[in-house]
Amino acid sequence: MIIVSEEERYGLLISAVMRRMCLGLSTKLLNISVASLCRTRQLEKAEAALIDGIRLGVLPDVVTYNILITGYCQVVGFDAGYHVIHRMKEAGINPNLITYNSLMAGATRQGSLACCLDMLDEMLDRGIVPDVWSYNTLMHCFFKMGRSDEAYRIFSEILLKNISPCQATYNILINGLCKNGYIKNAMMLFRNLQRQGYVPQIVTYNILMNALCKLKRWKGIMRLFDEIRELGIAPNAITYTTAMKCCFGSRRYKEGLQIFFEMKSGGYAYDLFSCCTIVAALVKSGRRLAAERCIAHMIKIGYDLDIASYNTLINWHFKEGKLEKAYNLLGVAESRGLDCDIYTHTILIDGLCKAGNFDVAERHLSHMKTMGFNCLVASNCFINSLCKAGYIDYALQVFNSSDMRDSCTYSSLVNNLSKQRRYRLAAQLMLSCIRSGCGYWHAKHSAEALNASGSVPMGSYHVVSIPSDFSL
DNA sequence: GTAGGGTTAG
Incomplete structure (x- = not known):
């Protein structure tokens, strides 16, 4: 038996408490650093931080693993996120509600309803009670897959189970209805909720404005935009971008630019999304100098350009007739590991057509088809340019050999x-x-x-x- | 964990 003095006993106790305090504090610090690395998509560095922590005696907890799961789901995909659960088990840590909610969100992001439902089952098997966010995410997933009835059933389940819906529950419901074509119902629901005392958030207005924008309902949007200001709700960059897009989409460039100036004078930092909206509108309406100024701003800020931004700039070069610059920029995007999407290919085909290079454009169109893209817009560009260049009979041949057509296709042919x-x-x-x-x-x-x-x-x-x- | 950007005709 080891005899320790009273003083030593106190010393040991204090040191144990200190160690625990240190450990608690350090795990918290570790989590902050892992979270910040995951947020900036630096998963390897996050893993290295984790290893360093363990070496120093700082053990990861359930929060650390939940952060990692969210990171893997966002950067790599659901499977990579789910794999972290095995590591948790090895470390003797049990997954909790947040773990499964994060995995359900990951599954929803990649559109996997099956995985989302699996996670709900696994959660229930473990005796974890789903909360409002588990149901929110499941509802969102059903809506995303176009299964509105089942999504609405989940909303009813929330109410039946006496779980209090949160603001996001209504936002997800309204958004899901809008995205699935039930804009009228969404609007009615919104007004009913308001009558019952529900205070909408800016997100709610943004969702509705975006839905009306798709319908080109300019007046409706402006009414909502005024309502936001009357209610004293602060608009954000998304509100302004949506309102601008609607104006530009209905060729109300003056009104759109007015909103842009209001956004600027209000001190809103216009981000990459709003920049692309404005540049695209300026290019389309032939305001060359203004477009150049805005692009110079984009470059000066040093945004991390994504494929949509490259598409905007490539389109600008094409419209300026600078094919070589357009192709160079495409090369830059590809060298950065960005995948060309339906917009990139359509812009290329349109650019080639406008430059009169129909052979290459046609080859690229068939290449686009073999890649499995929807070629309606690209084909319309081809047909329209053929008509304008006087090859109307060839345009008719292309039209007759394809079953892809919309009002644009007809419009080009009929007018020409x-x-x-x-x-x-x-x-x-x-x-x-x-x-x-x-x-x-x-x-x-x-x-x-x-x-x-x-x-x-x-x-x-x-x-x-x-x-x-x-x-x- | 819910909202916004980029392509065609007139």
């Missing part, structure tokens, strides 16, 4: 056929456009074509004068 006074064919195409449910567009030549062909009663459409020397 009408310009060549080939009204009969133009009218036929226009009617088949309307019959196929592609929608209708307002164009001088389309109306001419219809009126001239006598296919529909005069006055049904926007009527314009018909050339006096016209004959069918």
Whole structure:
């Protein structure tokens, strides 16, 4: 038996407490550093920090592993995140509610409903009670997969189980309804909630504004935008970007730029998203100098450009007729490991067509098809440029050999056929456009074509004068 | 853990 004095006993006690305090503090510090590395996608460094910690006697806890799981899910994918659970078990740490919620979020991000449901099952098997966030995430996952009915069932389950929905629950519900085409229902739900005293967040307004933007409902958006200000809710960069996009999308460049100036004068740092929105609009409306100024700003700030930003800049070079610069920039994007997406290919094809390089454009179009991309817009660019360059019969061949068409496809053909006074064919195409449910567009030549062909009663459409020397 | 950017016709 070792005899220790009273003094020694106190000393040992104090040192144990100190060690524990130190350990607690250090694990917390370790977690902060791992979290910050994971947030900046530096997983290898996060792992190195973990190893260093263990070497120094600082053991990771459940929080450390949960942070790692979130990081792996975000950077690599769900499987990599799930793998961390095995490491937790080896370290003798049990996964908790946050572990499974993070994994469900990871599964949702990559659109895997099966994994999301598996995580819920595993959670229940372990006797962990899901919270509002588990249900929020599951609801989000169902909506993301287009399964609105089941998503709504999860919302009902939240209420049935007497779990209090949080702000995000309603946001996810409203967003899910909007993204699945139930914008009217989402709007009604929003107004009903407001009548019941629900105070919407800026996120809620952003979701609704974005939904109306897709419908090109400019007035509706502006009403919401005014409402935000009346309620004293502070708009953020997303609100401004969405409002601007809607203005630009409906060709209200003046109003869009006004919002941009309001954002600037309000001291909002305009980020990469808003920069791309503005540059794209300036390029499209031919405001060359303003576009250049904005691009110079983008470069000066030193944003970490992603593929969408490169697409914006590549498109700018093409519109300026600088093909070589466009290709160089594409090379830069690829060398940075960024994958070209549907926009990149479409922009390339459009750029090639506008430069009159139809052979290469056509080859790239078939290459795009073999890669499994949806080529509707790219094909429309090809058809439209062929028409404008006078190769309208070849454009018709391309049109007839493909079943991909929308109102843009018809619009290009009808307008250009009408310009060549080939009204009969133009009218036929226009009617088949309307019959196929592609929608209708307002164009001088389309109306001419219809009126001239006598296919529909005069006055049904926007009527314009018909050339006096016209004959069918 | 919920919201925003980039491509075609008129």
